[in-house]
Amino acid sequence: QVQLQESGPGLVKSSETLSLTCGVSGYSIRSGYDWGWIRQPPGKGLEWIGSISHSASTYYNPSLKSRVTISIDTSKNQFSLKVSSVTASDTAVYYCARRPSSSSWSHEFDYWGQGTLVTVSS
């Protein structure tokens, strides 16, 4: 069974960098597929942050692109997210997820982590 687990600080100070890691079990990420990050501010909807392929190709939400970096470490079977210069509007539950389709016409996420709340404090 594929499982994803987010980890990282739950509290980040304004203007600093948010860093999260997603550990994957039950599947070797070097085998394929893309891996993504999605966030959900409290009481609001889902927002795609960006995704990375198993070969480390990245694509980001244009509204966040200047502040986001996603990387992958196949030796540790994990991928990571960094968001720089955070503000209160970056406070959200952050989810990592797997995108199983190789088709450019389909971008669903089939397995999700449980999510981790990151609060940006002033």
Added chain:
Amino acid sequence: QSVLTQPPSVSGAPGQRVTISCTGSSSNIGAGYDVHWYQQLPGAAPKLLIYGDSNRPSGVPDRFSGSKSGASASLAISGLQAEDEADYYCQSYDSSLSGVVFGGGTRLTVL
């Protein structure tokens, strides 16, 4: 403002059928990109409910069905049950934005 438009809320009595719409444009659903649906129970992560417009992952009851026409898609839930009370999100890809887009979400209330 979400790229994909969903009604904020829908409701129905147990046993009834409800539908949730998802309206996009020529750069996403209308361009032929697949639509996917997620169910998010309170306090839980989203769960893939429908993928590729109308396909159900293993374990999803056939009470849930998806369809697409033009630049819009719909999720139908028949035989409504109390456990279906949740938030539902549609998702696709937008070529103008070069990225994944979600609808704003619809809260389903079972009366």
